[in-house]
Amino acid sequence: MTQFPTLIDQVAAAVLAPAQVTENPHHRAILNVFVEIQDLDTGSSPSSPAPSFPASVPLSS
Known part of the structure; x- marks a missing residue:
């Protein structure tokens, strides 16, 4: 008789x-x-807040 589970x-x-x-x-x-x-x-709210910059500071050079 076979027993389960077998090899x-x-x-x-x-x-x-x-x-x-x-x-x-x-x-x-x-x-x-x-x-x-x-x-x-x-534009949705990110999981961690992004840094905010004042409007007078240019973001690119």
Whole structure:
């Protein structure tokens, strides 16, 4: 009589199991900057406030 789970079931579960995905901190930083730029482009409130400049100070040289 066969008992479950059999060895083949354990091997199949180990092989077919999804791999653990670890988050790369550099990728997270890139995504955070991307979202912040999108927020600034769309005019919605960003997750962290952008620095404000007085109107008399030119932003570009």
